[in-house]
Amino acid sequence: MTDSFDGPPLTPPPERASFPDGLRFAFGTLTVLPARITRWDRPAARTGMACAPLAGLVVGVLAAVPGVLLLVLGGGPLLAAAVTVAVPAALTRGLHLDGLADTADGLGSAKPADEALRIMKQSDIGPFGVVTLVIAMLVQVAALSDVYADSWIRGALAAVVAAVTARLAMTLACREGVPAARPGGLGGLGAAVAGVVPRAVAAAIAVLVVAAAAAAALPMGLPAAGRQAAAVLVALLAAQLLLRRCVRRFDGVTGDVFGALAEVAATTALIVLALG
Template sequence: MTDSFDDSHLTPPPAPPTDRASLLDGVRFAFGTLTVLPARITRWDRPAARTGMACAPLAGLVVGLLAAVPGALLLLGGGGPLLAAVATVAVPAALTRALHLDGLADTADALGSAKPADAALRIMKQSDIGPFGVVALAFVLLLQVAALADLYADSWIRGALAAVLAAVAARLAMTLASRDGVPPARPGGLGAAVAGVVPRGAAAAIAVAVVLPAAAAALPMGAAAAAQHGAAVLAALVAAEFLLRRCVRRFDGVTGDVFGALAEVSATVVLVVLALG
């Protein structure tokens, strides 16, 4: 696998200028960086990165809605929950060219190497995939499919809502990982481009703005379901924060691969927590 997050053409944006990027610039940055959906990035600087990473959950919302459609249609058309779950999991992978899964595998290999930071970063950047990466990919994909199959077995609504929520939480984890104080592990790549661009207060506000609607979306299923959906996002953020801190200690900062790993872990936690209900 190639580490497309850290391709050499992705140089960090220049030092923060005083101007601000427009919302449209931020949306283009978020969709153009985090998805394969057509979005021409018009600005590549710190203000655009800041607004773009703040808009990351919006990109997740679109990815989640697109992922929910084939699963729900297959289930309503007579397909089984497992088939619907596989189709749902496949869509985010396709819409990101599997970069988040690639980041998960590379991060797992680097963390499992037990080597110093510089050597671990070289392992992360290699084009092959090691045993830790294979195991991480297998477990994460199996957990996602199994959890979604359980949710679709209950109803297509629960499965579709879970797919949307998982995708949003995955990108919210990226927003929080872009907060001020989180350093890049190396000078190039997406990690250096977005590390530390989102103010802490803004990151916290965005998290609240995601958790509350997540709970509200499940209110038609009852107060307990609403609480569970809110708790699922919070659990995902806790897991992502644990992984983020581990990576910062291990690699002296974040890389694009780490962002991909955070997204996949967060999405998986959301689905597992919702499947427990």
């Protein structure tokens, strides 16, 4: 499939972007929720990608609501999990799943970087992409079904934590020093946000998310809080390993890579939460 994260050329003004500008950038690029992007430049991208976990929080809550309602109305945990997993896909127009499939095709092609990037831009999905998509979706539904079967509260929290962690993985991938594979005006979102978030800011946001995930589960006891913190940390580790592989393989990141990082982080977080 093509890299669907294309945007207008960057025009980098020297001033900083406001928090509302950043929120609009985050919601306008990472979700289909109504958010008119008022600035498309490096300062807005910096603030926007720092706000990415907030977009994940909204997506996670919207995903958890129908799952919990189905359980309350008598539906089973498998049905609730399937619907919960479907909501983030709908709220992102499937772009993150598209990125996962394209990245899998690029990594599996064994071609030089330029040819692998060309494969990722094609409109079809190769065998690596198809298999990766099927496995990822099955694992997400299975893991979340196990959590819902234990408790609707745990299931709802898992949906939110997975969505927030997915966007946090994007924030960390935007940190300084991570290059774009397609720099310039044709690089889409990957070129727009690569290297925009200061390392200290990215680290601080990660600490806040881990602490918030643990705090949200504290009413269920210290083991539950520790499990949620561990889910975020292990998911970020998995995403970081994929990021390193992609940077070495493609000489940088693309919009597809960001989508893949989000899906890998969400899947890993759900697996860890299901083990409890």
